[in-house]
Amino acid sequence: MAETGLWLLRDAHDQWRATYEDVAGGRGDGEHHRQVALRLHQHAAAVATWARALDDLCGGDPGPMPGYRVDRTDSSGELLDGARYVCNRSVHQLLNLTQSIGGISYPRSYPRRYDEVGIVNWAQERYLPRAETERPGQAALRAAYVARYAGQPVFETLAELRKWFDWKLR
Known part of the structure; x- marks a missing residue:
């Protein structure tokens, strides 16, 4: 079971990287930018979903993995x-917690464009639902998100999740 979950996590991560590489530095205006942002979110959420499933499996469902x-x-x-x-x-809640931040790609091209797909970060805390409106049991998870994810590059966190499970399930 763990091998299947690890394959699915790796595949979602590979899809995120491929999508990002396809669009990084490309024009990101209007509907196209929205579709790219949703596709990147889709793959990031899939990595998180498989990481959650593997965490449940390895942590004790049905029995904890040694160590x-x-x-x-x-x-x-x-x-x-x-x-x-x-x-x-x-x-x-169908929340998109990834934010595509326009930027300039390098090497620079002329004329300069500022509407290119640039960095993709996790949403800052100010974009989350108000803490008092969170569902029961979410406070500790929200605190972990704010501490480790909020405002950070998505690619780094996804790579860390992959690395963690590659290490644990080697």
Whole structure:
């Protein structure tokens, strides 16, 4: 079962990277930009969903993987709990927690364009639902998201999730 989940996580991560590489530096105006942003979010949410499933499986459903809970300490715990928050918000509220930030690509081309697809970051805390409106049991997951994800580049976090499960399931 874990091998299947790991394959699915890797595939979603590969899809995110491929989509980003296809569009990075390309024009991102109007409907096209919206579709690209949704496609990137779709793949990021899929990585988070498979990370959540693997975390559940390895952490005790049906029985804990030897050493998993010990290795799931402060930093990795925040990484995994943040992924759980992304999954929950993406699935239950259809929130897009990724933000495509326009920028300039390098090497520069002329005339300069500022509407290119640039960096894709996780949404800042100010874009999350108000803390008092969160669903029950989400406070700790939200705190992990804010600590580890908010405002950070999506590609780094997705790579960390992949690396974590590649290590744990090697």
